[in-house]
Amino acid sequence: KAGVTQTPRYLIKTRGQQVTLSCSPISGHRSVSWYQQTPGQGLQFLFEYFSETQRNKGNFPGRFSGRQFSNSRSEMNVSTLELGDSALYLCASSPDTSKNSPQYFGAGTRLSVL
Amino acid sequence: GNSVTQMEGPVTLSEEAFLTINCTYTATGYPSLFWYVQYPGEGLQLLLKATKADDKGSNKGFEATYRKETTSFHLEKGSVQVSDSAVYFCAVGFGNEKLTFGTGTRLTIIP
Numbered sequence: 001k002a003g004v005t006q007t008p009r010y011l012i013k014t015r016g017q018q019v020t021l022s023c024s025p026i027s028g029h030r031s032v033s034w035y036q037q038t039p040g041q042g043l044q045f046l047f048e049y050f051s052e053t054q055r056n057k058g059n060f061p062g063r064f065s066g067r068q069f070s071n072s073r074s075e076m077n078v079s080t081l082e083l084g085d086s087a088l089y090l091c092a093s094s095p096d097t098s099k100n101s102p103q104y105f106g107a108g109t110r111l112s113v114l
Numbered sequence: 115g116n117s118v119t120q121m122e123g124p125v126t127l128s129e130e131a132f133l134t135i136n137c138t139y140t141a142t143g144y145p146s147l148f149w150y151v152q153y154p155g156e157g158l159q160l161l162l163k164a165t166k167a168d169d170k171g172s173n174k175g176f177e178a179t180y181r182k183e184t185t186s187f188h189l190e191k192g193s194v195q196v197s198d199s200a201v202y203f204c205a206v207g208f209g210n211e212k213l214t215f216g217t218g219t220r221l222t223i224i225p
Contacts (some may be wrong), residue, residue, distance in 0.1 A: 039131060043215040102146075102148060102160050103160070105160075
């Protein structure tokens with residue numbers, strides 16, 4: 001079974017631009033979560049989607065948004081990029097929302113904002 | 115909200131040494147507990163998990179026991195290898211609600 005696939009793996013943007021990151025979950029998984037990883041802040045939760053609905057949202061500004069499609073694939077968008085948005089963005093999928101279902105992570109998209 | 119306090123690193127050990135990485139958590143209710151590992155240049159991989167008190171998660175020689183009385187989930191391995199060098203994250207969560215991660219512990223194993 002293929003794992004979680006994130007594209008692109010690397011991205012370089014300049015301040016003020018916007019960016020869209022993509023995540024394809026493991027086949028059959030309906031829940032997708034996004035995390036931001038930086039050396040200073042560690043791993044921080046962005047949002048979670050299940051069946052095309054956002055179920056949870058972390059403490060990030062409105063410039064960060066996401067969506068999920070009917071095939072469970074998810075995208076996240078960051079508008080008006082700032083230098084501090086440089087990070088590794090990780091996507092994780094899970095089959096359902098039960099307590100015992102762990103999350104499986106992709107390799108991430110490394111975003112550099114210049 | 116939930117929180118995880120993880121042993122600060124970096125930790126450097128010789129091959130075949132015994133490893134313990136401490137993790138304690140605060141959470142209401144009965145969360146699931148996880149250890150994830152991140153190898154250089156890669157995303158996180160689930161190492162092991164425990165879903166209720168006294169459960170022991172184990173994988174690749176690593177073990178951790180869910181201790182509700184001490185709210186701990188310490189990671190142990192009896193004999194580490196160079197290939198175990200990575201960053202280890204303890205996490206607490208309820209189903210697919212957001213996972214709360216510790217700050218990570220960088221482990222380096224010297225031959």
